[in-house]
Amino acid sequence: MKTIKLFAVFLFLIPFFAFAQSPQVTLPSAGLTPESSFYFLDRLGENLRQFFTFNPEAKAKLQIEFAGERIAEIKIMVEKKGVDTKGLAIAESLLLANVAYAAEIISAEKTSGKDVTTLAKTLNDEFDARDMLLDQTFKEAKAELREQRKEITTTLLTEARRIGDTAQVALLEARLKDIDGRIDAMGQKKDALENSLQNEQKKIEQEMNEADQKKEEIEQKEEQEATEKEEKDEDESDEIDTSSTEAQKQIGEAEKKRREIDVEMQKEGVQIPASSFEKFNGLLVQAKELFLKGDFVGAERFAKQAKSSLEDIKKESERLDETQKQETEKNKKDEELKSEAEKKRIEETLER
The missing domain is CATH 1.20.5 (Single alpha-helices involved in coiled-coils or other helix-helix interfaces)
Incomplete structure (x- = not known):
């Protein structure tokens, strides 16, 4: 019984230790992911920590830590299997639930008559930092796919066309089409998830003081402009890659046609x-x-x-x-x- 009490006290104090300092925002170890049959044990541990955390502010801040773990799980799954993995939807749902629950706690505290502007600002900043990690996760995954496409177009496909290996050319072109589809799916998944997170996070933002809300609006506008510029640069890069592939194709076809004419004339x-x-x-x-x-x-x-x-x-x-x-x-x-x-x-x- 004494051991259980000590364990409960330890779980209660963890959130305070975690936020006593300003930690460097990095992703934690993902541990088990929703694809694992033992993922329920991971969730059980989180639920126990949440159950034994009685202070509302500490419980709200606990959601930030859990959100970081969800993002780490998303990163692992996206890197290994892309956005089609089944466990991704579970991690996304739990991530949204973490933000939503933090917003509920703030709302309840405000209803009880407490000033929640400082807590709202803290939570919003922490979630923003983790949103950036989530954004980086998808950027890195897309960059990896682009590197694969570049390797195919600049080396493998060029060589296959040079030697006239039509079977290999068809295989590589099919791989390029698959990669392009995965890049598009990655972008769509990223946009959908970030939009859903923003909708939940707005509930927290509206509880900040007026000055912080205005500052947040400016920051969001700047981030949106930066994102649009990055997407434009990516689109231009994709267009260049497409043009490069088509140019290679036409050069390869011209050389192949020349060889065919030589062979035909020799036969005749x-x-x-x-x-x-x-x-x-x-x-x-x-x-x-x-x-x-x-x-x-x-x-x-x-x-x-x-x-x-x-x-x-x-x-x-x-x-x-x-x-x-x-x-x-x-x-x-x-x-x-x-x-x-x-x-x-x-x-x-x-x-x-």
């Missing part, structure tokens, strides 16, 4: 003058030079022109092939006529 025994490829070679060189300079739109344009120039070469080769066939046929007929004439001459000589 048609000789195409090297001068016929001068226009193609010049356009392809320009396309590659622009690509190296980062002008992917220009590179794509010249690669398409190079590919189009091969159509003229192909038509010319078909014309040469037809001319060659006609000459062969003519030579054959001439030979037959000559043979017939020689045969006739021999017969006439014998008759004499």
Whole structure:
């Protein structure tokens, strides 16, 4: 019985120890995540701590710690499996519940006649700090996906197109499409969760004093502008990556088409003058030079022109092939006529 009492006192004092100083805001160890079969033990421990925390202010501040643990769990799950993992919805729901419960405590304290402006400001600042960690979690996950896409587009896909491995090209293009879908899903999940958190946090913000509320509005406006700029930069970066991929594709297709024409002409025994490829070679060189300079739109344009120039070469080769066939046929007929004439001459000589 004495041990239980000491344990209860320890649980009661934990929130005070946690907030006695201004801790550096970092994510705690995630421990178990909602995907674990033993996650209920983690939740049981939190519920016990909350049960033995009797001071309303300490109980409200306890929600900040729990919110940090939820974000740590979200980080682990997003890094491992992306936003499609089943446990993510549980962690998100509990995170929102932490903020909502803190707001309820403030509201109840205010109803009892207490001044909650200072507590509201403290909680709001602490939740803001953890919101930034949540935002960073999604940014890092998206950055990792972008690095994967960059590796595919700049190295693997380029090599596959260079050697004409169509199966590998198709596989890599499918991977790029999957990565783009995951990046979009990541952005949508981040926006939805942050909007829900902001709605719950507004209940806390409205209990701050007027000066702090105005300051919060300014900070939120600045954060929104910074976020919009980051998203614009990301969109521009995505457009560049897309342009790069398309330019690579067009250059690869032009080179592949050139090889196909060479093989086809060899099979048919048609000789195409090297001068016929001068226009193609010049356009392809320009396309590659622009690509190296980062002008992917220009590179794509010249690669398409190079590919189009091969159509003229192909038509010319078909014309040469037809001319060659006609000459062969003519030579054959001439030979037959000559043979017939020689045969006739021999017969006439014998008759004499």
